[in-house]
Amino acid sequence: MNPCVTIDGRQIGRDQPPYVIAELSANHNGDLDQALKIIDAAVDAGADALKIQTYTADTLTIDSDAPDFQIKGGLWDGRTLYDLYQQAYTPWDWHETLFAHAKKRGITMFSSPFDNTAADLLDELGAPAFKIASFEVIDLPLIRYVAGKGKPMIISTGMADLDEIGEAVQAARKGGCEELVLLHCVSGYPAPAEDYKLATLADMEQRFGVPIGLSDHTLNNVSAIASVALGATVIEKHFTLDRNGGGPDDSFSLEPEGLRQLCRDARITWDAVGTVDYGLKSSERSNTVFRRSLYIVKDIPRGTMITKDNVRSIRPGYGLAPKHYDTVLGQRAKRDLKRGEPLTWDDVSG
Structure with missing residues (x-):
């Protein structure tokens, strides 16, 4: 079994080098120039793709101070959901500029839509693929709607159990998605390496018959590199110019040198894994x-x-x-x- 998908002309599968996605997320910190610089840095580091997130505070939640809407513990302790998303979102009027700059620099860009209107916007901008975030893996109507766009989909599986992953895959297939990638993920920010249980990768590939990869929230590249040896075809890491930049996601993101090392080492690992060969090597x-x-x-x-x-x-x-x-x-x-x-x-x- 060697399932394969194609995003923006780039094949993704075990017989191709790992597809490295730099996740911009909220690391623009509200500054369009910062976002453009992050795209440039991802290109310079050798990433295959740059991913953003498409939502507003109002498409994700409501403006409420009620206890249910307050964050307790972790990086964002004490904030309301609305306040966090209002700070972190990527303005929709930036999207056309970001996509144009990525095209100019020769790097693929796509995004995670968090509602139907976001999916419509991204489709209009010519996004070559869609990513479903871990927190949305249980939103089956959204998955079906996005699948209806007829483009490759990547679904992160953080927090999802086996049944929920199966339901998400079924929803994508029923919606019309023919090219699907699943990313094993732990939705901790940051996540400890021991939570990743990378043995899950092979099982996920066998169960669902799609290319598999890793959405890695650990603070270094060890888990990501190990995952390539275990069959991961896609690696996604949050990316920033400065971990001390003060943004919501900066502290657990890779800096440029870390992304450069990830791109290099993931491909070296893929070369080292290779195919079965008992013969004399060059x-x-x-x-x-x-x-x-x-x-x-x-x-x-x-x-x-x-x-x-x-x-x-x-x-x-x-x-x-x-x-x-x-x-x-x-x-x-x-x-x-x-x-x-x-x-x-x-x-x-x-």
Whole structure:
């Protein structure tokens, strides 16, 4: 099984290098120039795609101070949902500028729509794919609506159990999605590596028959790199110019050097995993001469028997392979053999 999807002309699957997505999220901190600089930095780091989020505070929640709408604990403790989203959202009138700049810089851009109007906007802008965020994986009507746009979808599975993931996949398929990627995810900000249970990746791929990947909220790249060895075809990481920038997501995002290392190391890991191959590798060819082989260790006059005293298995490897040692013992030299000569079949009788 080698499922594959194509986003903006780039194939995504096990036989392709990992597809690295830099998540801009709220790291523009309300500054369009900052958002444009993040796109530039993602290009320079080697990312395949840049993802944004398309919502407003009013499309996500209501403006209320009631206890249900207050955040308790974590990075955003004490804030209301409306207040957080009002700070973090990417203004919709920026979208056309952001998409145009990404196109100019040669990087794919798409977004996570959080309601139908957001999906409509992104479709009008020509977004080549859609991402369903982990918190929306249970919003089956939204998934069906987005699937109806007929473009590839990526669904993050943070907090979702197996049944909920299955329902999301079914909704996407029923809505018309033909190209689907699932991202294993832990929706902690940041998330501890031990929560990721990367063994889930292979199981998810087998169960759902789609390319799988990792939405990684850990503070380093270890889990992401390990996931590539376990079959992840997509890696998504939050990305910022400065972890100390003060924005809602800055503190758990990669900085440019970290993203550069992720892009490099994920591809090196993919190369290292490769395919099943027991043959001689190109880097080994020059070293075959240092294997053991059969050599004359004492002069052997013509007609003299070959014995353990005059032939040994030693380095280098220009003589007969050591597996022939028992076969040549007891045979006779067909010519005078000198100490230090490799033994060949032409040198023995029989």
